[in-house]
Amino acid sequence: RQRMEQIGARDHVVRGILYMLLGMGLLSIMDAVAKWIVEGGMNPIQILALRSLVIVPVLWAVFRLNGRAHSLKPTRHRWQAFRGVVGFLAPFCFFLSLRTLPLSDAVVMFFSATFVSTGLSVLMLKEHVGVHRWTAVIVGYVGVVIAMVPHGGGQLVGYLLVLVASTAYAFLFVTGRMLSSTESIASLVFSFNLGVGLIALLLLPWFWLDMSLSAAGQLLLLSALAVLGHFSVTAAFSYAPVAAVAPFEYTALIWAVGFDYFVWQQLPVATTWLGATVIIGSGMYLIYRERRAALAR
Numbered sequence: 001r002q003r004m005e006q007i008g009a010r011d012h013v014v015r016g017i018l019y020m021l022l023g024m025g026l027l028s029i030m031d032a033v034a035k036w037i038v039e040g041g042m043n044p045i046q047i048l049a050l051r052s053l054v055i056v057p058v059l060w061a062v063f064r065l066n067g068r069a070h071s072l073k074p075t076r077h078r079w080q081a082f083r084g085v086v087g088f089l090a091p092f093c094f095f096l097s098l099r100t101l102p103l104s105d106a107v108v109m110f111f112s113a114t115f116v117s118t119g120l121s122v123l124m125l126k127e128h129v130g131v132h133r134w135t136a137v138i139v140g141y142v143g144v145v146i147a148m149v150p151h152g153g154g155q156l157v158g159y160l161l162v163l164v165a166s167t168a169y170a171f172l173f174v175t176g177r178m179l180s181s182t183e184s185i186a187s188l189v190f191s192f193n194l195g196v197g198l199i200a201l202l203l204l205p206w207f208w209l210d211m212s213l214s215a216a217g218q219l220l221l222l223s224a225l226a227v228l229g230h231f232s233v234t235a236a237f238s239y240a241p242v243a244a245v246a247p248f249e250y251t252a253l254i255w256a257v258g259f260d261y262f263v264w265q266q267l268p269v270a271t272t273w274l275g276a277t278v279i280i281g282s283g284m285y286l287i288y289r290e291r292r293a294a295l296a297r
Contacts, residue, residue, distance in 0.1 A: 016240025020248040023232030028255030030225035031107070032263065035098040037218055043207040044095035045200050047219060048088075052197025054223035059190050072190040075182050079175065083188070084195015087172045091196065093165035100158035104256040104268045108147050108276045109162035111250070114283045115140045116170035124174055133289050140282035147275025185234055246287050250280050 037047060063069045074080040097106050115137040148159045176188050211219070236245045253276060260266050268276070 013240040020236035020245040026229035032259040045207040049200035080191040089168035093161040097158040097161035100155040107256040113166035120174040143278025
């Protein structure tokens, strides 16, 4: 029986890893589509507004048909609304940065969310972070500076936008953990997308750009990739421990480099590669230390 349980646990971990790889692939393709669209002149406000008009009804319909619509309802309304407002900055700033940054540079900088999450977990979750993890955070930000100087392959404002995006994403991650005792994952995902959509729709009249049929098709594709990607990542964390699947988030860099090379005919500069090495190394060490801390509890 113990042997069967071990095999079952191993199968769950493998399934979690496969879902994470699938999710990273889908979200990376979404980022490439977003870069293509924003380089064509469309504002991220319009992308987020129209994306939410697809995602929110689809989520509602899927859960309604499964008889689980009640799980989308939030219980801590103020926190959910606050997550939507702050979380809006994550996709907005990231998509906006793609106008001036190579996709691989933006992805490398976005990995800094891991370090922000560590700091926020101390402030918001009252978690203990020892000297090893603080050192990893400091070294990780050294990697961020290396990737930015001498402005890598893009403009400085683009790198700063990604840092804002990664901070907002870290806030989403930490508050999601904080609210997980009372809110379902479905509620967190639905409320976030609803909040992003409402903000974008309010701002849309000032940023609307008439679309061609192909642009509308690209937005529909982007929306579908976002839904499937987020569900895949959510499934990954539900099947396997964070420490088992989180390292595979870094496969997004492989996708980004591939898109930069084959679509935009460019490769990361040396400082981006060096910064990525430091950032990923520090992030992996953080995951290792967090796993050790969890096992010690």
